[in-house]
Amino acid sequence: xxxxxxxxxxxxxxxxxxxxxxxxxxxxxxxxxxxxxxxxxxxxxxxxxxxxxxxxxxxxxxxxxxxxxxxxxxxxxxxxxxxxxxxxxxxxxxxxxxxxxxxxxxxxxxxxxxxxxxxxxxxxxxxxxxxxxxxxxxxxxxxxxxxxxxxxxxxxxxxxxxxxxxxxxxxxxxxxxxxxxxxxxxxxxxxxxxxxxxxxxxxxxxxxxxxxxxxxxxxxxxxxxxxxxxxxxxxxxxxxxxxxxxxxxxxxxxxxxxxxxxxxxxxxxxxxxxxxxxxxxxxxxxxxxxxxxxxxxxxxxxxxxxxxxxxxxxxxxxxxxxxxxxxxxxxxxxxxxxxxxxxxxxxxxxxxxxxxxxxxxxxxxxxxxxxxxxxxxxxxxxxxxxxxxxxxxxxxxxxxxxxxxxxxxxxxxxxxxxxxxxxxxxxxxxxxxxxxxxxxxxxxxxxxxxxxxxxxxxxxxxxxxxxxxxxxxxxxxx
Numbered sequence: 444x445x446x447x448x449x450x451x452x453x454x455x456x457x458x459x460x461x462x463x464x465x466x467x468x469x470x471x472x473x474x475x476x477x478x479x480x481x482x483x484x485x486x487x488x489x490x491x492x493x494x495x496x497x498x499x500x501x502x503x504x505x506x507x508x509x510x511x512x513x514x515x516x517x518x519x520x521x522x523x524x525x526x527x528x529x530x531x532x533x534x535x536x537x538x539x540x541x542x543x544x545x546x547x548x549x550x551x552x553x554x555x556x557x558x559x560x561x562x563x564x565x566x567x568x569x570x571x572x573x574x575x576x577x578x579x580x581x582x583x584x585x586x587x588x589x590x591x592x593x594x595x596x597x598x599x600x601x602x603x604x605x606x607x608x609x610x611x612x613x614x615x616x617x618x619x620x621x622x623x624x625x626x627x628x629x630x631x632x633x634x635x636x637x638x639x640x641x642x643x644x645x646x647x648x649x650x651x652x653x654x655x656x657x658x659x660x661x662x663x664x665x666x667x668x669x670x671x672x673x674x675x676x677x678x679x680x681x682x683x684x685x686x687x688x689x690x691x692x693x694x695x696x697x698x699x700x701x702x703x704x705x706x707x708x709x710x711x712x713x714x715x716x717x718x719x720x721x722x723x724x725x726x727x728x729x730x731x732x733x734x735x736x737x738x739x740x741x742x743x744x745x746x747x748x749x750x751x752x753x754x755x756x757x758x759x760x761x762x763x764x765x766x767x768x769x770x771x772x773x774x775x776x777x778x779x780x781x782x783x784x785x786x787x788x789x790x791x792x793x794x795x796x797x798x799x800x801x802x803x804x805x806x807x808x809x810x811x812x813x814x815x816x817x818x819x820x821x822x823x824x825x826x827x828x829x830x831x832x833x834x835x836x837x838x839x840x841x842x843x844x845x846x847x848x849x850x851x852x853x854x855x856x857x858x859x860x861x862x863x864x865x866x867x868x869x870x871x872x873x874x875x876x877x878x879x880x881x882x883x884x885x886x887x888x889x890x891x892x893x894x895x896x897x898x899x900x901x902x903x904x905x906x907x908x909x910x911x912x913x914x915x916x917x918x919x920x921x
Contacts, residue, residue, distance in 0.1 A: 540569035627665040666903045679840040684731040690810045702729040709895040735898045737800045767850035778835040782825045794838045855901040860893045860913045872910040891915040
């Protein structure tokens with residue numbers, strides 16, 4: 444500003460000097476003065492333009508900032524609109540999935556296979572739609588170019604692939620079971636071929652006819668399959684007992700008193716003892732003993748004494764075939780789905796009777812606060828609760844073992860250790876591992892007796908033994 448003022452003062456002095464030197468009467472002088480003034484004006488105009496050019500970058504920066512703010516506002520508005528549309532789609536997808544799930548529930552009772560299939564497809568499609576919307580949300584929030592996007596994509600991929608991996612594992616287990624059955628059939632075929640080749644020439648044609656007609660009879664399970672099924676029963680029993688014990692503790696049961704009652708029942712005593720033989724952390728074994736005793740009651744009869752059938756005696760070959768066929772058909776089925784279709788079949792009646800035998804009315808009311816599950820069972824229905832589902836897992840395992848037992852020729856004999864009997868390692872195994880120091884002469888079990896049986900054992904026709912599980916206690920403390 445000081446520079447401008449000085450220039451302006453200089454200009455006034457020059458104009459004044461020019462007017463004094465060149466009077467107005469002389470046109471030539473006027474023109475000359477005018478030219479001089481114009482040259483001076485051009486000079487100052489050029490200087491002003493140069494100053495304006497010096498300030499032009501600031502103007503351009505301000506304009507760019509204003510344009511950037513406008514663009515950001517437009518982007519924000521666009522993002523908000525897009526998120527609002529996405530949120531609306533999420534609500535629509537959730538509502539559609541809710542309707543599909545209601546249809547799926549309605550198809551269960553009464554059971555409708557076609558409606559089940561349609562509703563299942565609808566639920567899956569809506570879940571996939573929600574997965575796509577979730578991925579869109581992640582991309583909008585992350586911008587699509589962040590370094591962590593590959594991690595989000597990997598996590599999403601794992602979530603999508605996980606159900607298929609579990610399905611593949613289930614299929615592998617089924618293939619393994621089929622391989623065992625195929626090996627069993629090959630062994631039976633080999634045996635039948637040897638019997639046929641050893642027959643006389645005179646009865647050769649007759650033998651072939653007999654072998655061909657008796658092929659279904661020879662389709663019986665191998666002892667290995669029976670032993671693996673016993674292991675499945677043991678795992679199912681442990682799982683159900685663990686849930687039952689957890690519920691008892693949540694209901695603030697006196698576990699020690701319950702264990703003493705179980706001990707009294709196993710020893711056929713009417714009054715519980717004051718002191719329990721069970722260790723502090725071994726209540727689960729006493730409870731498992733109680734559950735198994737109820738589940739295996741009537742195991743030696745072909746229908747658990749639910750009726751007076753004698754098919755195994757009147758038509759033994761046919762009964763073995765039917766038992767093995769039922770085993771193969773039922774092995775891969777979900778018990779809840781089976782009972783949803785046929786609630787009063789033989790297996791359904793078995794579940795009714797065993798549930799009512801294990802779960803006393805007072806026990807159920809104490810554990811759940813009401814008798815709703817018992818009312819459903821007495822009405823001929825199967826509750827869709829977690830507890831009853833766990834019970835069905837055990838019931839199915841015992842039922843399959845029963846079918847296998849009556850599929851074998853001869854059927855295995857089952858035995859159970861009695862309270863106070865000596866421990867025999869050949870026929871028994873302890874549920875609690877004891878050190879050798881408790882034995883005498885280096886033999887585990889010497890000085891120990893059976894406190895109570897936990898699960899029964901089996902002796903198969905080929906001489907192999909499935910050991911009974913027992914709870915051992917010191918002889919002097921029994």
